[in-house]
Amino acid sequence: MLRVSEVSTGYGRTQVLRGVSLNVERGEFVGLFGPNGHGKTTLLRLISGLLPIWDGEILFDGKKITSHSPGSLLKQGLVHVAQGNTLFRNMTVEENLGLGAFVSGWRERRQLMERVFLTFPKLAERRRQLASTLSGGERQMVSIGIGLMSEPKMLLLDEPTLGLAPKIRGELSLTIRNLAATGVTLLVVDQDLEFLQLSTQRSYLLEGGRIVMETDLSKEISNTEILKHYFGIQS
Amino acid sequence: MASGLSLVWSVTRVFNFAQGSYIMLGAYFAWSLVNMGQSLLIASCGAVIGTSVIAVVYEIVLIRPLLKSESAILMVSVTTLAAAMININLVQIIWGPRVKQLPRLTNGTVKILDTAVGLQDIVIASVAPSAILALAAFLRWSRLGFALRAVEQNTDLARLVGISPKLTYSVTHAVSGALAGFAGFLLGAIVTVVPTMGNDPLLKAFIVVVIGGLGSITGTVIGAYTVGLIIAISQYTLGLYWTPVVLFGLLIAILAFRPTGLLGDRK
Numbered sequence: 001m002l003r004v005s006e007v008s009t010g011y012g013r014t015q016v017l018r019g020v021s022l023n024v025e026r027g028e029f030v031g032l033f034g035p036n037g038h039g040k041t042t043l044l045r046l047i048s049g050l051l052p053i054w055d056g057e058i059l060f061d062g063k064k065i066t067s068h069s070p071g072s073l074l075k076q077g078l079v080h081v082a083q084g085n086t087l088f089r090n091m092t093v094e095e096n097l098g099l100g101a102f103v104s105g106w107r108e109r110r111q112l113m114e115r116v117f118l119t120f121p122k123l124a125e126r127r128r129q130l131a132s133t134l135s136g137g138e139r140q141m142v143s144i145g146i147g148l149m150s151e152p153k154m155l156l157l158d159e160p161t162l163g164l165a166p167k168i169r170g171e172l173s174l175t176i177r178n179l180a181a182t183g184v185t186l187l188v189v190d191q192d193l194e195f196l197q198l199s200t201q202r203s204y205l206l207e208g209g210r211i212v213m214e215t216d217l218s219k220e221i222s223n224t225e226i227l228k229h230y231f232g233i234q235s
Numbered sequence: 236m237a238s239g240l241s242l243v244w245s246v247t248r249v250f251n252f253a254q255g256s257y258i259m260l261g262a263y264f265a266w267s268l269v270n271m272g273q274s275l276l277i278a279s280c281g282a283v284i285g286t287s288v289i290a291v292v293y294e295i296v297l298i299r300p301l302l303k304s305e306s307a308i309l310m311v312s313v314t315t316l317a318a319a320m321i322n323i324n325l326v327q328i329i330w331g332p333r334v335k336q337l338p339r340l341t342n343g344t345v346k347i348l349d350t351a352v353g354l355q356d357i358v359i360a361s362v363a364p365s366a367i368l369a370l371a372a373f374l375r376w377s378r379l380g381f382a383l384r385a386v387e388q389n390t391d392l393a394r395l396v397g398i399s400p401k402l403t404y405s406v407t408h409a410v411s412g413a414l415a416g417f418a419g420f421l422l423g424a425i426v427t428v429v430p431t432m433g434n435d436p437l438l439k440a441f442i443v444v445v446i447g448g449l450g451s452i453t454g455t456v457i458g459a460y461t462v463g464l465i466i467a468i469s470q471y472t473l474g475l476y477w478t479p480v481v482l483f484g485l486l487i488a489i490l491a492f493r494p495t496g497l498l499g500d501r502k
Contacts (some may be wrong), residue, residue, distance in 0.1 A: 070394050082395065086392045099393075
């Protein structure tokens, strides 16, 4: 479904990604992990059209999407939920979710919202509250909820459980796994290897702007290769 | 007019100093239309549409290319000041230096509490809040209003959701241009229409925005009425020459103790 071929990009004059390639087939749940600052978020931002590409090609559903705008990708079913609570702080939960349907389904946004509330019942109780008054976990639910409003075929999630208390983490990761079960294709960036181990069939390790490994974490989490790349341990 | 400035600031994070000249342009457009025999209604529409078109043109040509630069605020301030000068001089060339006057919407005065109050002033005092209410409603309820607020609060997320910041910037300028044009239409009846008529309102609007708080429409309204009241009181008690001193003293005090204004964002 998503085919990234030899892409390179960076910020200003600094190159961050050097010839990165990865694939995600329809319905798969694929992970992306690696040390901080090595390009994971940059890769997602490149795919979703926020960053200009320097080299390489990206295909979604068979079509070239290199240099498409985020809005255009959203209409094609590819949605990026960025890192850190990205939401509109001075708007209510309903207004936040409504904006998720800005480009596709604006008139039906009330109905679409109800479906998001089914996935995240806690948000339904707080629908008229300002986003800035919500707890960390609830804010993250709103961020993901915004992404769900356009009924995406594929979601790019950037560290969905970052900074959350263990209990909320557990609930959120369960919800994400249920989401995958409904057929949404997922590419999830996360540091939480246990979560990836539980949920993904395959994961890529991105280090130094390159994909250095592709593995099935449920089989090999104590792999010394992973330890070496990820933690820098030479054991 | 102050809400226009505040709007441009909150969405695009720069000040548009040409706003004052937009008021003036609005007055002149209206005057021309009236001169050609059009009704006041058409004149007001013409003023509003004319100024918003010009505002957008300036935005695309002068402001947008500079938004990416490091000292965007400074550069935009300078170029919009230049644009204001261009406007003033062009108007002088096109319309001639002789003073003009727009017809009033209503004539006559009304006695309120022992003072004669011009009806035109009452009209302005009631139309202005309705315009602001309309603006607030637009921002709150319409799809475009959502887009403006979204870009203001989280530009990255706005892009991810499919909103085009560039288009939104243009709309912002168009709206504030329209507001200025409308102000010019109303103002042109009680003040003489000259090319520099926009300078004084611009200054006052700036003070209003700082006092009332950047980015807050309620703050702008409160600020506007407060400033208006202060001006009236000090003109009555201290006289015309001391009034600017009072105003700027207040400005300095607010900047020193509460730089974001009474109701502004904490930025």
